[in-house]
Amino acid sequence: MEALILSCSTGGGHNAAAKAVQACLSRKGHHAILLDPYSLQGQEVADKVGSTYIEVVRRVPRLFGVVYKAGEWYTKLQERFPHHSPVYLFQRKSARKLRDYLQKSQPDIIITTHVFAGEMLTMLQNQGMKLPPVVYIATDYTSIPFTQEVSADCYVVGHRDIMKSFEAAGLPRWKILPYGIPVSEAFQNRRSRPDACKALGLDPSLRHVLLSGGSMGFGLDGMIQLLLPVLNRHPEVQLLVLAGSNAGMRARIDAKYTTG
Structure with missing residues (x-):
């Protein structure tokens, strides 16, 4: 099986989970590629997206908190007036690059551990592109803002007790799988x-x-x-x-x- 795993470097948890999935698939004999979709525009772009996010969180955490609260408010607004968020629209250029990549690579399954990559895939689906099964792995213990903008075949979450937060975001209960957050095999020792x-x-x-x-x-x-x-x-x-x-x-x- 050819698997494509998408993650972004806005924090280490997304990449750690993605690497754990990649290692597991490789041990089972599958071919798994881990890709930051922003790198399709150049590694400088991927580094800039990641470093900007991290610097905001570290240096001005209150600003990050305000932005996060705004995202929650925007999510509630979308429930009443369905429309695409600015975060979704920001992914347009990256989505075009990802489309070209997928047309060449033809993976059998796509796994994403980041909402940004999930929005890119959703944008491609909305534009009529046929994708293989898409699995979204949530690396937070709640449904973060804009999760509802990710259209996936299933959503893997950290625990059954947090399923309700994902249902509240509008995700179908039957697609939510409380399998936990993937971790490195080293934690089994x-x-x-x-x-x-x-x-x-x-x-x-x-x-x-x-x-x-x-x-x-x-x-x-x-x-x-x-x-x-x-x-x-x-x-x-x-x-x-x-x-x-x-x-x-x-x-x-x-x-x-x-x-x-």
């Missing part, structure tokens, strides 16, 4: 708790809580503030914080909270 603590330099007598802000370390400071009262009441609990690739956030957290 289990260690005993004492061995894991020893490898990480952790005190095995303590209980550990892991807090992750994703690849960009988003929202960590606020979450730590919420957890501090609980941690102060339970000295036997140690909080472990993952800041992803956000070195600046890690430095700020180290300076503000690290003890000993």
Whole structure:
């Protein structure tokens, strides 16, 4: 089987899930290509899209929050007055490039882990292009804005408890599959708790809580503030914080909270 996996570099989760799918398909003997559709306009364009998104989230998170809320409002507006969003229309040039690529490559299945790529595929379908089965994999634990603009044969979501948020976005329940978010096979290699603590330099007598802000370390400071009262009441609990690739956030957290 020839599989095409589409992802974009606006955060690491989309690419991590895409790479996990690619690795799994390859192990099973299929040929799987991972592609950032923006790279069809040149790698500079793909890098610019990814870096701009990441810089906004890291440097002005409040602005990102405002844009996200605006996206939620726009989604609700679309339910009453169906129309294409500016985000959908932004994909027109990339969709044309993707059309040319698909006409040459002829994959048997297309898997996308990003809403932007999903909108490109939907645009091609709306223009009359016949596509192979399309699978949309959601890498967030909720239905993010503009998910309803992605037309796919099935939608893989992280857990059955979040299916309702995708139904609320207008997706058919029978197309929503609560299979979880794909992860690397490396996570299947289990260690005993004492061995894991020893490898990480952790005190095995303590209980550990892991807090992750994703690849960009988003929202960590606020979450730590919420957890501090609980941690102060339970000295036997140690909080472990993952800041992803956000070195600046890690430095700020180290300076503000690290003890000993």
